[in-house]
Amino acid sequence: xxxxxxxxxxxxxxxxxxxxxxxxxxxxxxxxxxxxxxxxxxxxxxxxxxxxxxxxxxxxxxxxxxxxxxxxxxxxxxxxxxxxxxxxxxxxxxxxxxxxxxxxxxxxxxxxxxxxxxxxxxxxxxxxxxxxxxxxxxxxxxxxxxxxxxxxxxxxxxxxxxxxxxxx
Numbered sequence: 001x002x003x004x005x006x007x008x009x010x011x012x013x014x015x016x017x018x019x020x021x022x023x024x025x026x027x028x029x030x031x032x033x034x035x036x037x038x039x040x041x042x043x044x045x046x047x048x049x050x051x052x053x054x055x056x057x058x059x060x061x062x063x064x065x066x067x068x069x070x071x072x073x074x075x076x077x078x079x080x081x082x083x084x085x086x087x088x089x090x091x092x093x094x095x096x097x098x099x100x101x102x103x104x105x106x107x108x109x110x111x112x113x114x115x116x117x118x119x120x121x122x123x124x125x126x127x128x129x130x131x132x133x134x135x136x137x138x139x140x141x142x143x144x145x146x147x148x149x150x151x152x153x154x155x156x157x158x159x160x161x162x163x164x165x166x167x168x
Contacts, residue, residue: 001046009055010042016056016128017063023123024067026112034070038062057137064120064138106164110157118153121146126154 001009014035021031038059042049052058111119120139124130125146132143139146 001049006043006046006049010039010049010059013056013059014039017059020060020123020128021063021067023127024064024120025070030070034063034066037066054134054137057134060124060138061140068116107157107161110160111153113160114153114156117141118149118156121149122153122157125150 017035017038018031021034022028025031025034041062042059049055049058111122114122117139121135121141124135124138125132130138132146135141135146136143141149
């Protein structure tokens with residue numbers, strides 16, 4: 001693969017990879033490091049990339065694996081939520097902002113509490129909008145397992161959200 005092909009086929013994936021890594025790690029700096037590592041490895045393997053059918057799925061899998069390597073190494077991962085920082089500059093009604101931020105924080109907290117595979121499948125399907133076949137390529141799961149994990153993840157988040165709202 002030539003540098004020009006790399007620029008057109010691989011580099012445009014950076015935003016998706018960054019969102020995915022950030023969702024898994026909850027740390028923008030670590031996510032940037034992961035993406036840089038992934039791009040470096042892809043560049044080093046550029047001669048073998050012609051054999052890859054789906055570059056996006058391949059890069060997503062590399063990103064996921066690199067994030068899992070971080071977890072296995074038991075490096076501390078900051079669970080910092082920058083939702084309030086990003087929205088602080090927007091001018092909104094204070095009450096609406098508080099309600100939205102509390103709901104978003106609660107939902108993100110509930111998603112973070114899901115088992116890894118459910119959290120990953122939910123992110124890929126509901127946030128990144130991947131098709132089941134693409135998720136299967138990225139995670140090595142069959143489509144039925146993806147559907148089951150997605151259904152269970154959604155149910156857990158929905159049930160816990162309802163339970164939290166009923167308690168208030």
